[in-house]
Amino acid sequence: MDERPRRTQAERTAATRALLVDAAFACLLEKGYGATTVGAVQERAGVARGTLLHHFPTRAALMVGVVEDIAARRLAVLASDAGPPPGHGWDAVVDLVWRDLQSPAFLAALELWVAARTDDALREALVPLQARLFGAIHRAVTALIGDDPRAPTLVQFTIDLLTGTTMTGMLGPGREQTAVVVERWKETLVTLTGPAL
Structure with missing residues (x-):
């Protein structure tokens, strides 16, 4: 029984x-x-x-449910213990963003971003998701590098560069090429985060 x-x-x-x-x-x-x-x-x-x-x-209601789920999945990736411990600097920031962009949740979000260009209801559902994700990324960055007035700009550059690199890698030369871009960006950040002038 x-x-x-x-x-x-x-x-x-x-x-x-x-x-x-x-x-x-x-x-x-x-x-x-x-x-x-x-x-x-x-x-x-x-x-x-x-x-x-x-x-x-409706399909729109279903997609809003998926948006909320994707937010939870991506936030879990950003909060996972798989990354380096706090205090590892900008290399750790790049690795954190890159890990998120390699997750299945990012690929699903990408599908929704493209659809949201012409779907007002979907776009309205995605805007708060983006705000939550960027907030989580910025909190994670602060834990990794501390308060740095350059951080918001450099984090945005990192997200944009790596997002574009991920998308290019889907159609282009493949993972080896994207890995080179990631390493070059880490090297560039060393210069950009040198002593403030």
Whole structure:
């Protein structure tokens, strides 16, 4: 006889929502935004259409749920203990940003960014996500290098350069070339973070 306690309605609801969001996330990664339809997510999750529509009445609502999930996944990467300990300077900052940009959550976010260019509701959902992520990155940077008045600008340069490098690497010469850019940027930061004038 099964002695496990029965799940509450709230637990069942949360589990179903998580299943649907996971299915949508997997669709985004494998097939892209255009193919991440309500029907494709329903099929992948193995639920009835009515079940999906009960939790997410529209595709836009489903995508907002995915945006929140992506934010949580990327924040987990930024907060993970896999990186170097505090005090390792700008090399550690570059490694932290690079680790985030190599995660599946970044690839899913990239799909949504492109779609948000012409989708106002999706763009509105992504703006707070970006603010949370940049806030988390800046807090992590402060833990790694301390307060440096140059940090906000250099962090933004790092994010932009490495984001562009990641995207170029998807279509271009591959990982060896992008690794060279990452190392060159680390060397450049040594010069840029020299004594303030």
